[in-house]
Amino acid sequence: MKNSLFVFALLFSACTQPNFTLDMTIADGHDFDGHQAYLLGYYDTNSATWLDSVRITDNRATFRTKMPYPEMLCEVIIEDCPTSFQQFRFARGERASFVFDPDMQTLYPEVDGSDASEEVAGYWSGLRAAMREQRELRMALANAEPGSDRAEELGRKSEQVSADIRSRSINLLLGTKSLINAFLAYNMLFDLPADSLAKIKDEILRRWPDDVNRSMLTGDSIGDMTLRTKAVLNRRAVLMGDLPPYPIESHSEPNAAEPETERYALNDVVADFSLPDREGRETSWRGLRTPYVLIDFWASWCVPCREEMPGLLAAARDYEKTLAVYAVSVDENLNRWKQAVEADGSGTVLTHVILREDNPDYNRLFRLFGIETIPHNFLLDADGKIVAVDLRGDALRSKLEELQRE
Numbered sequence: 587m588k589n590s591l592f593v594f595a596l597l598f599s600a601c602t603q604p605n606f607t608l609d610m611t612i613a614d615g616h617d618f619d620g621h622q623a624y625l626l627g628y629y630d631t632n633s634a635t636w637l638d639s640v641r642i643t644d645n646r647a648t649f650r651t652k653m654p655y656p657e658m659l660c661e662v663i664i665e666d667c668p669t670s671f672q673q674f675r676f677a678r679g680e681r682a683s684f685v686f687d688p689d690m691q692t693l694y695p696e697v698d699g700s701d702a703s704e705e706v707a708g709y710w711s712g713l714r715a716a717m718r719e720q721r722e723l724r725m726a727l728a729n730a731e732p733g734s735d736r737a738e739e740l741g742r743k744s745e746q747v748s749a750d751i752r753s754r755s756i757n758l759l760l761g762t763k764s765l766i767n768a769f770l771a772y773n774m775l776f777d778l779p780a781d782s783l784a785k786i787k788d789e790i791l792r793r794w795p796d797d798v799n800r801s802m803l804t805g806d807s808i809g810d811m812t813l814r815t816k817a818v819l820n821r822r823a824v825l826m827g828d829l830p831p832y833p834i835e836s837h838s839e840p841n842a843a844e845p846e847t848e849r850y851a852l853n854d855v856v857a858d859f860s861l862p863d864r865e866g867r868e869t870s871w872r873g874l875r876t877p878y879v880l881i882d883f884w885a886s887w888c889v890p891c892r893e894e895m896p897g898l899l900a901a902a903r904d905y906e907k908t909l910a911v912y913a914v915s916v917d918e919n920l921n922r923w924k925q926a927v928e929a930d931g932s933g934t935v936l937t938h939v940i941l942r943e944d945n946p947d948y949n950r951l952f953r954l955f956g957i958e959t960i961p962h963n964f965l966l967d968a969d970g971k972i973v974a975v976d977l978r979g980d981a982l983r984s985k986l987e988e989l990q991r992e
Contacts, residue, residue, distance in 0.1 A: 604650040605678045606637075610662065612645035613687035621665050625649045626672075626822060628659040628889045631801045632811050632959055634818045653678045655798045657702065657764060659889050662686065665825050668922055671695055672889055675702035675766050693892065693929055702764035709758050709767070713751060713774070717931065720747040724903075748777070759786065765794040769802045773897040776983060777904065783980055802893070803979070811959045822887065828918040829943050831885070849956040855970045856881070859947060861914060861939035864924055869939050872970070874910035878986065880977070881912045882963040883941075883955065886919075886926035891961045894978060895930045901982050902935050908986060911936040916960065918942055 608625065612618050625637040637660070638651040653676065661672035662684075669688040674697065676682060682700035694710045697703035723744040730737040752775060759771040768790050775783065790803060811832075820830035850856060860868040871879050882898065884891035902911050913936040917923040923940055927933045941951060951957075955964065965974040965985060974985050 604652055606649075606651055606653045606676060607681040608649040608662075608676070609681070609683040610642075610647045610649070611683070611685050612642065613685050613689070616686075616688055617645065618642050618664050618667065618686075619645055621667070623647045623649075623665070624663045624822075624825065625651060626661040626663060626818070627654070627676075628661070628672075629655055629798050631799070631890055632815065634815045634822075636818060636821075657766060657797070657799070659766060659799075661822075661889070663822060663825055666827060668826060668919055669925075670826065670887070672887065673706070673892065674700065675706060675764050676700055677702060677764075702762070702767055705758070705762060705764065706767050706770065709754060709771075713754055714931065716747055716751050716754070720744060720751070721931075721934075723747060752777070759790075765790070765797045765799050766802070768793070769799070770893065770896070772803065773893070773979060774900070776897055776900050776980060780980075780984065802890070819887075823918070826887075826919070826922075828887075831887075831916065831918075848954075850954055850964065850972060852972055852975060854972050856964065856966055856972060858970075859951065861941055861945070863937070863939050864927065864933070869937060871912040871937075871966075874912060874937060876908060876910040877968050878909050878973075878989065879912055879966045880909060880963055880982070881914060881955075881966065882936075883914050883916060883957055883960050885916050885960060886922045887917070888960050892926070892930070894961055895932060897979060898982070899930070899932050899935055901986070905983075905986055908990065913938050915940045916942075916957070 610623065619642055621642050622639060623642050624639045626634060627637045628634050635654065637653070638649040640647045640649055642664070657675060657677045659672070660674040660676045661670055662674070663670045664686065667688060669690075671684075671686070673693045674682075674684075677700070680700050682697050682703065684695055684697045687695070692710075694703070694707040696707055723740055727737060727740040727744060730740055755771040755774040759768055759775070762768050762771070772783075772786055772790060775786065778786075787803060791800060794800060816832035820832055823830050856871075858870055858872045860870040863869045871881055880898075884894075886892075898911065902909060913932070915923045915926075915938065917926075917940060920940070923938075927938050932938070941948060945951075955962065961976075961978065963976060963978075964972050965977060965982070967973050967989075973989065977985055
């Protein structure tokens with residue numbers, strides 16, 4: 587019955603007058619002929635809906651759908667394929683095309699016919715190269731003799747690269763017609779003064795007064811994830827070979843052998859726990875010797891999580907003596923988790939661990955930390971006391987500055 591309703595919803599979507607078309611070609615060396623492909627749309631930060639489903643024929647497929655909002659984050663999924671692309675920015679009236687390559691390690695694949703998707707792909711390509719150069723310069727600077735000519739030269743080059751990153755982000759912000767791209771650029775301008783960031787934020791909200799995705803920036807209109815969205819994300823996980831991230835709530839009597847655990851709240855002290863890292867080594871957040879630790883719950887399939895990553899990475903670098911990030915993935919697929927870490931360039935900056943359903947502490951940690959939606963994070967002080975919850979965007983930097991002034 588559930589599958590019938592799922593198919594009906596997709597058929598209903600396909601029967602309405604389409605205002606968006608996406609042509610997909612499978613890359614050479616891969617064969618998905620006869621597989622079902624799906625187009626998924628994300629909006630209002632933590633809402634999702636199915637847009638269309640088509641059968642792949644001769645390694646090609648065309649999605650035709652009625653886009654419910656002027657612009658949406660979209661994801662293309664192929665049944666039984668562990669790779670998906672989930673950072674498309676598609677708009678009504680477009681006819682876009684792209685090549686689905688499961689071997690491609692990028693958040694933003696090349697797209698033709700979609701202005702915002704083409705724009706962000708070019709921006710991210712240049713930004714990644716600049717960030718890679720900056721990382722190499724900082725590593726060289728750390729090994730250079732303080733005060734030497736070499737150190738001064740490396741410092742100047744690092745500042746030039748930082749200025750280049752800011753310039754790229756400002757140019758994107760000024761030229762884009764996409765709120766989603768403006769939000770990404772805003773997140774990358776983290777090192778501007780707080781009053782400048784506030785003015786930029788106000789200008790973005792002024793330019794897009796009625797956009798459904800404004801909650802990405804404001805945060806104040808984000809509601810609880812609906813049952814419909816949870817069902818969509820559960821179905822998405824199954825299509826890709828994962829366990830559902832949001833198990834259906836049971837109305838049966840609670841298991842007496844598994845007592846309810848109280849949730850952590852502000853000012854509570856978090857008990858130590860360990861989770862496996864990418865090499866399978868048990869790693870504890872207590873082993874991170876910084877004044878503050880951010881325990882951040884995320885997943886490779888979570889679009890808002892991936893959008894937050896550039897800003898989180900930048901904060902971790904800029905406050906490296908103050909802050910360590912214990913990034914807890916709730917992915918079930920190990921390969922996709924590792925691919926996401928590599929694609930985001932966060933492997934050497936954040937401490938990555940994973941919490942899967944086969945972990946004996948899975949249910950207990952989910953209850954303790956109240957994980958209902960992600961991203962979800964907790965800022966702990968040196969004693970393990972929770973000093974802030976759900977710091978997103980520039981809120982993390984503001985909180986760290988506030989704590990350092992105390």
